[in-house]
Amino acid sequence: AQTVTQSQPEMSVQEAETVTLSCTYDTSESDYYLFWYKQPPSRQMILVIRQEAYKQQNATENRFSVNFQKAAKSFSLKISDSQLGDAAMYFCAYRLYTGKLIFGQGTTLQVKP
């Protein structure tokens, strides 16, 4: 069965600095999708970035980028130039072929001014 693990319950970063959130997963599939979702205090689930496993190039969305290591089954999120609005809980998720998402336990990110 597929599992997703986020080993950092909490992280903090100084405004304008860079932070990396870790995620590892386990699967026997070769083709799949990985996502990072942001959940601010409003509780809305917001898609931050996605990675298709068959693509070797790491995905990038403005200040957000991933380090996808398929062999190591690692999928970390790097946030550059952190802003106060980045403070939220971040979830790593693995998508099965059915579309079902398996989520990690989340990492709470605090941004200090």
Add this chain to the structure above:
Amino acid sequence: DSGVTQTPKHLITATGQRVTLRCSPRSGDLSVYWYQQSLDQGLQFLIQYYNGEERAKGNILERFSAQQFPDLHSELNLSSLELGDSALYFCASRGGNTEAFFGQGTRLTVV
């Protein structure tokens, strides 16, 4: 705005009661997924519907049931509610693209 609408936003009810949560997916999306998020935890998959038919089930309690109607909206029915059922319930919809879009959730409080 994700285009997925969930009602109600908040619900407070007593133990033993029954409630219905409603989800309207994005226009054209045939798949609807329901997730449960207990306090400060990750989201747990409950059930998936595709074009009116149940496609996959997660760790959904027997007291819970769902359905998807011909107009593609979905309802999640929770009965014989217990204090531990208090959680945020999310609906997500997905079309032919790769990511799911989430509604704003229904916060259920059982007292």
